[in-house]
Amino acid sequence: MLLYGVHIHAIHSTHTRTYPGAPPSTPLTDEDTALLLKYLNPTYLSEDAWKSIAERFQEDGSVQLRGFLRKGIADMVREGVRVGV
Numbered sequence: 118m119l120l121y122g123v124h125i126h127a128i129h130s131t132h133t134r135t136y137p138g139a140p141p142s143t144p145l146t147d148e149d150t151a152l153l154l155k156y157l158n159p160t161y162l163s164e165d166a167w168k169s170i171a172e173r174f175q176e177d178g179s180v181q182l183r184g185f186l187r188k189g190i191a192d193m194v195r196e197g198v199r200v201g202v
Contacts, residue, residue, distance in 0.1 A: 158184050 145153070153162060160166060161182060174180050188192065 135160055156187060156190050161185055 150162060161170075170180050170182070184191075
């Protein structure tokens with residue numbers, strides 16, 4: 118999974134979906150996944166979730182990821198925006 122908005126790659130999967138101009142991708146390592154779990158809602162780190170998100174994006178041209186960040190991280194971002202950091 119590359120968060121460029123143009124390339125989605127499911128964790129630990131050999132299936133990739135590329136788009137013109139997308140950078141090459143490799144599956145996420147266990148270390149990558151552990152790092153992402155510190156910041157992102159684990160719901161979004163499953164292969165099934167990314168397949169569903171990719172399908173929705175193809176159908177609608179956009180997706181809204183509710184609760185994408187872990188609550189504590191989202192709270193810190195919200196507070197930073199509120200105080201203008």
